[in-house]
Amino acid sequence: MLDAVRETWKSLIEEQLALYAKEVFGTDVQLPPLAVQTPPKPELGDLAFPLFAYAKMLRTAPPMLASSLKTRLEKVEDRPLGDLLVAGPYLNVRIDTAALATALSVQLSEQKELYGTNKSMAEKRVTIEFSCPNTNKPLHLGHMRNDSLGESVAAILKANGATVRKVNLINNRGVHICKSMLAYQKFGNGETPQSSGIKGDHLVGKYYVMFAQWAKEDPTAEDQAQEMLRQWEAGNEQVIELWKLMNGWTLDGLHESYQKMGISFDAYYYESETYKYGKDEILKGLEQGVFYREEDGSVWVDLEPIKLDKKVLLRKDGTSLYMTQDVGTAIMRHKDWPFDSLIYVVASEQQYHFRVLFYVLDRLGYDWAKDLHHLSYGMVNLPDGKMKSREGTVVDADELVDTLTSLARKEIEAKEREALVDDIEKTSQSIALGALNYYLLQVTPTKDMIFNPAESISFNGNTGPYLQYMGARISSMLRKYESEYADIQKLGFDSSLLTLSDERELIKQIALYPEVVRKAGASYDPSLLCSYLYDLSKLFSRWYHDNPVLKAATPDLVRSRIELATMVLQVLKNAFGLVGIPFLASM
RNA sequence: GCGCUCGUAGCUCAGCUGGAUAGAGCGCCGGACUUCGAAUCCGUAGGUCGAAGGUUCGAAUCCUUCCGGGCGCACCA
Known part of the structure; x- marks a missing residue:
């Protein structure tokens, strides 16, 4: 809604600039588009139009131009509400926030949870692939950034009107899977999740670690794992049985983790089925002459056109590779x-892979190759360096969620709020999830980030729980309003009473929300929403601290401020849904 | 060596298509609860935006070079 106001002023001023230029030069002049900015301080208005470029062209000092434009604009009859002010070389506009608030109030009460959504991607069908765990170990922090991003981007795209299909490709075959199987065969003694009380994925992970230890002592271990893979591919019954058994354990565990973390998929693919795909496609490409065969029989693609070297697509024995599979899988998915x-939500270390993959699909003649996108995200490191599974510094996902949950519970107990929250376990878990998702999504996806455990468990400052707390406080106040202020509820909303600087800022921030959703969608970047949420919450928090709402001076003022708080709450809820922060009416 | 990417306060991060005095959180120090939820709010200190050139009326933002970190450059996935 703010963008509409901005556009109106922009084109109006551009119009006047053009007229002015025509007077000066006696003919139509092509002027550069006017830039719209936000003034650094509220006193300077709400919109800023820098005039440097035009002043130079028209040979006037920018402040002179600003004031003569102001005079001209004030004579325009059907101009929008709001005040013009000259601020040095800028022509600024103080928009009519009261009118804006009235319009927002209507829009929000009609749209409710749909406020902020749009139809810009209404015709788009988007597949988003994320998570893609191996079935030899439980989820860790690295997966969590991936999962948070995947879920959030999917939700953001939906909010922009897209039809989204979330898919997960389970990496359930290969030599690394065989390693845990082999270790289990040797040392397992029939242990099961039931017998040991260990969650399935963790149990399998335990044997994966055990393999690594064993391999240090026994140099034949690696070969044995390779041999087991050959047996798996040959369909050896015993091996397949064990594989099914252990994969089942892992998947049960992963599903439990997903559920706890609010992650879900519309479709699952399994590498044990997809790994054979792609071979035919490569051979077809060979026939078409887009690939070539080396003397030893292997098939290659020349990557000179994209300034890379060359890449093998089929081994000399005709077997396929990672790249081959991904080519086949993409085609099958389409x-x-x-x-x-x-x-594809995949870590930045695989950038090369995706550049090649997209190029290969393009060469094969699939015109949708241009619609493939690698949402590349940076590494998650710890304050003292990288996570190393060998050194045991990997942060386990289940453990992290549990730790955060129990800390949240302690916090609730310490504040003696058990009675306020209906289900303390559920609430604690929601706080933990909010903290984690916000922490992980706050950083621009492409950047590497440092995960500081001490900081991540903090509920103060710029954190998920801070945002949840704002939601809870507003909810609490509104409950009180609804039960005790029947008379005031009958009054109408008078937006002209919201004249404080913080109130104007809040109104603008609420109006800004739809644009943030659009931008986050266009750039696949949830961090924009995180920043937005924090700004909104901080603004609200300060305003709420300084100004009484239910105890405001007059009934009309109470009514108006309640309306403002109601709008803030709705936007908080809506935005929470896009970044994986559970909303809590009390906490 | 080549390619991609990132260097902003002690630490973790923002900074929109170049624009007004570069912002937050944490931490430090100091304030604010008989009043709507203090998981809160307010204030102080802290920066030659990695360095040097260039483009521009104007650069943290664009270009070049250099320095420093990360990640790739497998007939592994």
């Missing part, structure tokens, strides 16, 4: 559910 766009 047949399965034709998409307008496919997003």
